Amino acid sequence: MDPFADTLQRLREAFVSGRTRPAEFRASQLKGLSRFLRENKQLLQEALAQDLHKSAFEAEVSEISISQNEINLALRNLRAWMKDEKVSKNLATQLDSAFIRKEPFGLVLILSPWNYPLNLSLGPLVGALAAGNCVVLKPSEISKSTEKVLAEVLPRYVDQSCFAVVLGGPQETGRLLEHKFDYIFFTGNPQVGKIVMTAAAKHLTPVTLELGGKNPCYVDDNCDPQTVANRVAFFRCFNAGQTCVAPDYVLCSPEMQARLVPALQSAITRFYGDDPQSSPDLGRIISEKHFQRLRGLLSCGRVVIGGQSDESDLYIAPTVLVDVQETDPVMQEEIFGPILPIVNVRSLGQAIDFINRREKPLALYAFSNSSQVVKRILAQTSSGGFCGNDGFMHLTLASLPFGGVGSSGMGSYHGKFSFDTFSHHRACLLRPPGLEKIYAIRYPPHTPRNLRVLLMAMETRSCSCTLL
């Protein structure tokens, strides 16, 4: 028995019926999402607190508001985004109408993760619905409370003939992926990303993969350690470190390290108090499995801040490690926890080499008062996104595409990029009937004379043209 066949069939039929095409329909779906957020704020905050011990502040800032902003942006711009995009014409096509038509792909699958289970479900969903697709959302089963809200409450706010939430773990997801979708949007780790892309290949389904990596954080000698420490600690510990764009490790000189460590301690104490475990602002690790994984990393290098953990609470203290080797486990995998290793480098050049020896990360951070240093790192490395002198603020700008490169991902979204990601850009050239004489030269028989005439016409051209 295929548990998904009926649902997918229903959604496909709805798409074929054309229901999702009119702007009014799409706008009403988006308004439904908006109402969902507004009417269930408490429910959502509770779910996020249960799943990740997320504070009301973090829930508001990084889950609810950010989703609401995407919805509002899409509602405001929907008709403009849907419009045919006229393109420039050459001499030969002056009389034609040339434009790009944005069309929905059809049936879209969104696979969302557990760390920002609301935002990373709704963000892509906004784009897919705005673009006129029918959508299947498969939220993470690991963030159980939020999964429940998404499965039981969200569908009431949108047209269920065009939207469905399906549930399940890795096995069910595998079975789901055997079906044909017209687009797959996946957020998660690179290993599963490969599995998703391989499954998509069987059906020639295009994908966007939002993956991850180890995001380097270079700290130059020329900067104020306390300012840097505030920013790095804040973005490292946000959501207890479970953020794909969090600064993963620091690269700095031993001299800077000596100044940075006390500054980091000071920042952590200011943020979370002397006993971070009792702070309502510090999240918890999502699961026993990840807790154990992170606890294992605490024995790498030397602990200079934190290092405590409490299994009964899935609590890991904000921790800084020094004397870390490149070969240590903490430097081999994306940490995804409130642990910050510091690796020493003796120069900017060495830092750049270190970064370039590794996979391209989703984000890269560089702290320096010198704009030359910041620009040099930008120029000599690659990453999904980049922020100079702060943490992951770049993803708060909907005018910047959010996505990875290399093993940190492919494709991007946010704002209009979401709409474009979930649209097929269809090239259209409409020629008025008649005017056959102009095109006559293209037909056989091709005489040497015709070719000479054509070549002469092309050489004297002042702009590029093809006389087809």
Added chain:
Amino acid sequence: MSAISEVVQRARAAFNSGRTRQLQFRIQQLEGLRRLIREREKDLVGALAADLHKNEWTAYYEEIVYVLEEIDYMIRKLPEWAADKPVEKSPHTQQDEAYIHSEPLGVVLIIGTWNYPFNLTIQPMVGAITAGNAVVLKPSELSENMASLLAAILPQYLDQDLYPVINGGVAETTEVLKERFDHILYTGGAGVGRVVMMAAAKHLTPVTLELGGKSPCYVDKDCDLDVACRRIAWGKFMNSGQTCVAPDYILCDPSIQSQIVEKLKKSLKEFYGEDAKKSRDYGRIINSRHFQRVMGLLEGQKVAYGGTGDAATRYIAPTILMDVDPQSPVMQEEIFGPVLPIVCVRSLEEAIQLITQREKPLALYIFSPNDKVIKKMIAETSSGGVTANDVIIHITLHSLPYGGVGDSGMGSYHGRKSFETFSHRRSCLVRSLLNEETLRARYPPSPAKMPRH
């Protein structure tokens, strides 16, 4: 390490040297390609003649000229495209710099195909070079003359480490696909397209797949049939039908079928004479396997014109089939040959239904003087691209992306889209360290100021 691995590693090392970063370097390489085309045109035409019976007109005008235009266009536009693009800022980022920074991806693999073996290998390469990548080319072994020629002459005009040519068949292609690339652009059929994407998935390599399908051509009762048939004949039979965006089959009302047949015949005779075999301008099928395949599709069909072939020269006469059954073999696969089936439909709706029951094609054509008909056809179908009242030409405008959807492909290129396809758009926000006071509010502890529920 295998020879293929070495070649790819060398390209990667050359990319890592950083020399492609300079725009001037890329422009020099593009100018090298332009010189190659101008100086070696005879050799290029010779290879195309040997592989596909093209002549200097069809070689230049249906293949080479587009590459030249692309090169000229890219040289001109590169500084603009490569520049950082500032973006709109939000209230709390007003003091910052926010922009999109375009970067090369690294080492790009381009797998070419045999029907336009110069254009479909080199035009993507032009985009990849412009975007600052190293490019490994794997031309199709079916167009063997072009494959050898490219391997021989490209190193004479381009940086030898950055742009190697790897030749060979299935075995070599499989070897190449084991290597890690930063983007793969493949032109060819859906079957191999899947294989390429699966190989790419192992390295999380993004792909552009330019595939194909059966591009429908709907002919409205009210259109000027003389013009329509001439254009259709031109687009269908160029390169002996071996064009991914050729109109594959015609859909029309039964009442105009005979007229269409007559007018197609008239145009074909004008183009290729009474016996197309004698025409310099009429192509040949690439190999025996495809010759057999296309001839096989004629079985059981009502031949209105042509229908003959000569295996020795791989010549198939321009062929028109009438009253074709949509279930028959000729309507089940992309024909890729000079055989034009006409399928009768009684209405625009029936045509749309027939089209939408099938896989999304690479191109879709509608001939009608009626705007409403055109708009309806476009609105109720999907395809890579569309041309109304003509065929093929939408792919010649470089401001339009060239690519498929569904089984006809993913991703696109040409013009600026090529540059984007082969670049990474890196989002950049650059802030100051001196404004810490203004940011204090974002840090924990978050006290009673949060609206409690």
